[in-house]
Amino acid sequence: xxxxxxxxxxCPFCYIGKRRFEKALEDFEGRxxxxxxxxxxxxxxxxxxxxxxxxxxxxxxxxxxxxxxxxQMMVQVxxxxxxxxxxxxxxxxVVANTFNAHRLIQMAKVHEKGDLAEELLFKAHFEKKxxxxxxxxxxxxxxxxxxxxxxxxxMLNSDQxxxxxxxxxxxxxxxxxxGVPFFVFDRKYGLSGAQSSDVFLQALNQAYEEQVSNSNSCxxxxxx
Numbered sequence: 001x002x003x004x005x006x007x008x009x010x011c012p013f014c015y016i017g018k019r020r021f022e023k024a025l026e027d028f029e030g031r032x033x034x035x036x037x038x039x040x041x042x043x044x045x046x047x048x049x050x051x052x053x054x055x056x057x058x059x060x061x062x063x064x065x066x067x068x069x070x071x072q073m074m075v076q077v078x079x080x081x082x083x084x085x086x087x088x089x090x091x092x093x094v095v096a097n098t099f100n101a102h103r104l105i106q107m108a109k110v111h112e113k114g115d116l117a118e119e120l121l122f123k124a125h126f127e128k129k130x131x132x133x134x135x136x137x138x139x140x141x142x143x144x145x146x147x148x149x150x151x152x153x154x155m156l157n158s159d160q161x162x163x164x165x166x167x168x169x170x171x172x173x174x175x176x177x178x179g180v181p182f183f184v185f186d187r188k189y190g191l192s193g194a195q196s197s198d199v200f201l202q203a204l205n206q207a208y209e210e211q212v213s214n215s216n217s218c219x220x221x222x223x224x
Contacts, residue, residue, distance in 0.1 A: 017194035019084035024200035
């Protein structure tokens with residue numbers, strides 16, 4: 001069974017959702033039969049990387065909320081993250097466009113390291129407060145992924161994997177995805193947001209049971 005997850009590196013709920021989904025997988029009996037693919041989603045495709053702009057100011061401008069509201073919201077999200085063992089500092093993250101980070105993820109997917117790429121980029125952005133649009137940072141993460149440094153550098157200096165990022169973002173729009181994280185189970189069920197581990201486990205069981213049931217039946221055309 002395949003689970004596709006649309007996500008963006010700058011989304012704290014995607015990081016939290018990843019942890020909760022992983023916990024659900026630990027309790028899922030069919031976990032060895034699950035294929036997971038991370039998909040690119042751009043929350044703000046037109047965002048310009050600005051290391052001088054605080055994330056509080058950025059969110060206040062983009063959401064039309066006052067500073068105190070944004071800070072309160074950040075505290076709530078950080079507490080939610082702590083419940084999953086995450087140490088996020090949302091007030092000190094770097095306001096950065098995530099397109100190049102997604103290109104690195106796409107490159108990592110070719111080497112079956114998409115999940116690790118997501119993990120390293122989340123940690124870099126939310127915990128280490130690194131600029132995930134900085135080529136040097138992406139080269140460093142590429143090293144940690146075990147990717148060839150020259151190939152990563154070549155990718156960053158070209159438009160390699162750009163089309164894949166754009167295709168997956170368009171695919172999400174066609175599926176009606178309005179926000180992330182968004183989980184699609186076997187292209188039959190969709191689940192939006194950082195749901196609880198129990199909800200994820202229920203979705204896994206439902207999709208898996210239906211897949212097993214369908215594999216033991218024939219359709220109306222007599223095909224089995």
